[in-house]
Amino acid sequence: MGPHTATGLVPERYRRMVLASRPVDKPDTTHFRLEEVGMPGVAAGQVLVRNRYLSIDPYMVGRMYTTQSYAAAQALGETMVGETAGHVIASQHPDFQIGDAVVGALGWQEYGVSDGTNLRRVDEQRAPLSAYLGMLGMTGVTAWYGINRICRPVEGDTVLVSAAAGAVGGVAVQLAKAKGCKVIGIAGGEQKCHYVTRVLGANACIDYRPLASKEALTEEIFKHAVDGVDAFFDNVNGWVLDAAFPAMSLGGRIALCGMIGRYGNRSMQLLSHHFLLLSRLTAQGFIVWDHVGEWGRAVDELSDLMDGGLLRSEETRAFGIEAAPHACLGLLAGKNVGKQLVQFY
């Protein structure tokens, strides 16, 4: 335990990032505002946490708008919502002690008060603290759910993963490989494709950037999946999803995990969705928060795979809360490899 665990050393003020205004078209850094606020007191039943890591996730951008996301809209002038990992530095709560490593949703701020709801103690002996926001957190469990509950690939199946160099996509690639599948990634740029094949172990990775059309992407998918794609873990939607439809095998499964494609410049409309019917496909949208009952099992399996060396947890870190907006916007531009975190200290 460092000096931050002694309540006597808690500063009087700390910094947080609020939503200053809503984007009309695309979000930029002017939509955020950094504020300094007074340290709150800790009432009975509460704990004060010093956040060390903030998880940056695509859903955060959706929340900046009023009606575009499955998540409730982010309130103006309030602390941006987000998952955090840190240590308890003051506690009036029977379940938490000073020094406990905890994961919660305390938002884009250096410190936060919690009544214990949704605050989980985690074991830093088992995995580094940041892993609980990535591989052993929402990121990993999302990939686990999509692969195990929707894609359901068996050994020898061909599995396609879009945004394969992203946090969730990267785990999905590795989970499918661990099941003995042939895995084809889709990512933007040579460097990312190199990462997806060499580091994550995908059999192939398609760089979509030089492709002029949806049809060209379909053709590339067929090149690597001659007999079709049995399962598609999709983080992009739009033209990438549309390009994959014709390449799906009969009875194929599509896990609709994200729509990062909506922040790009290509079309979101679907024209080839008749393959859902023609090829008897199942497309299922999901959000990991709907399946909290599976969380424990997922984390256990992910931990075992990590221990066995079958899962690599890649991170891109930005430093300091002032870097958070840039990191968040960078996610939309595909600047991260693996899990995007902001480290506060």
Place this chain on the structure above:
Amino acid sequence: MGPHTATGLVPERYRRMVLASRPVDKPDTTHFRLEEVGMPGVAAGQVLVRNRYLSIDPYMVGRMYTTQSYAAAQALGETMVGETAGHVIASQHPDFQIGDAVVGALGWQEYGVSDGTNLRRVDEQRAPLSAYLGMLGMTGVTAWYGINRICRPVEGDTVLVSAAAGAVGGVAVQLAKAKGCKVIGIAGGEQKCHYVTRVLGANACIDYRPLASKEALTEEIFKHAVDGVDAFFDNVNGWVLDAAFPAMSLGGRIALCGMIGRYGNRSMQLLSHHFLLLSRLTAQGFIVWDHVGEWGRAVDELSDLMDGGLLRSEETRAFGIEAAPHACLGLLAGKNVGKQLVQFY
């Protein structure tokens, strides 16, 4: 058994309908050709069937093109493929006797030879012969599968059915009603809507024809499904499917059964499919032929519901094989109510 069951009275020639040419844009009667051909002999292991009814189904149109359908393309100059019901009039097959009522896929022709493959004996005491092409045939089993295996509504759920006055849609409406659901139909024209509510028992039916836009249809759906649609049995696709997406409840199920909408004048592209993700929907395309293992159970349940007065089997009949093309094209224009049949004699 009438005189047609005596082999001595079999005519020397009979009529069949072949595909004369493929439509480039929309199909019309010039794409069909009526032919008279010689009566085939009956070899060992074969039966000769005099067809009484031909089932007219939307998939037939897809087969007229080369690549638009899940079904293999119909060969040029060959007898149009189709489900038939009739009686055995000559048999060299141990499992079939003269006079047996049978259902098979003998195509658009007055007589047909079969080696017994896919030929099923049916019981005319239990239900009229034509019912085995409708309620107790592909039509009924399709509705049964979509409702029971994909839509999976429970009592109190709100179920939406498009093309609700059509053969499959009409059964889907009644199956959902029998489960205690609130059922909302979509159909074209006041007369059909009247049929869907008064005869089939739907709680409401939306006439899409006067609606100027997709948004107007969404609004109409919300009027009748204030808390959203739990399950959608869709026979239309395109703009109707797109209009339904925003009205689906969290976790809603969509059975993609048909694309009759592709023969209309409105758009087939999807723009609101992001609700698949936002509302965690499952959309599943299906074809009843993939699920032959469920056929027996489905027919038993459908028979029981018919016997209990909970299922009405509505038919639209055309007479004579020469009327078949017109009946088939009429299906696309929504001219039928319930199951469209051609009666040969």
